[in-house]
Amino acid sequence: MSYHEKVFSVTKKIPRGRVTNYGAIADFLALGSARMVGWALNQSHFREDIPAHRVVNSKGELSGRLQFTTPTLMQELLEKEGVEIVKDKVKNFKEHFWHPGDHLDQTLYE
DNA sequence: ATTGTGACATACG
DNA sequence: CCGTATGCCACAA
Numbered sequence: 781m782s783y784h785e786k787v788f789s790v791t792k793k794i795p796r797g798r799v800t801n802y803g804a805i806a807d808f809l810a811l812g813s814a815r816m817v818g819w820a821l822n823q824s825h826f827r828e829d830i831p832a833h834r835v836v837n838s839k840g841e842l843s844g845r846l847q848f849t850t851p852t853l854m855q856e857l858l859e860k861e862g863v864e865i866v867k868d869k870v871k872n873f874k875e876h877f878w879h880p881g882d883h884l885d886q887t888l889y890e
Numbered sequence: 891a892t893t894g895t896g897a898c899a900t901a902c903g
Numbered sequence: 904c905c906g907t908a909t910g911c912c913a914c915a916a
Contacts (some may be wrong), residue, residue: 784913801898802897802898812913813898813910813911814911815896815899816911816912817897818897819914820915822897835897847897
């Protein structure tokens with residue numbers, strides 16, 4: 781299993797309406813670093829089933845939006861899931877943040 | 891082997 | 904807020 785496939789499998793588990801960042805995934809895998817995740821995710825747009833739009837940088841910015849078929853697609857997908865985007869950044873980033881490995885959706889019980 | 895290039899993160903000034 | 908520096912490591916040339 782190649783590195784990016786591992787990143788993909790983690791990314792695929794990101795719950796709908798939640799987001800995470802590159803460092804968190806790298807940390808969870810305990811392999812490589814955030815750069816590796818960025819590199820891996822860069823390859824992800826070749827795959828259909830990878831919700832790469834749920835992965836943003838540490839500031840909550842949609843840094844990878846330019847890799848999508850259209851620069852606005854990433855934002856549109858997130859908003860469709862209930863994640864508000866303001867100026868290419870996730871609003872209430874902390875609230876929507878998802879820690880890899882957290883299979884329990886905490887906001888589900890609020 | 892060496893160099894350049896990343897959808898990054900963190901720290902510092 | 905911005906620019907720099909550094910750590911990180913896969914991959915192509």
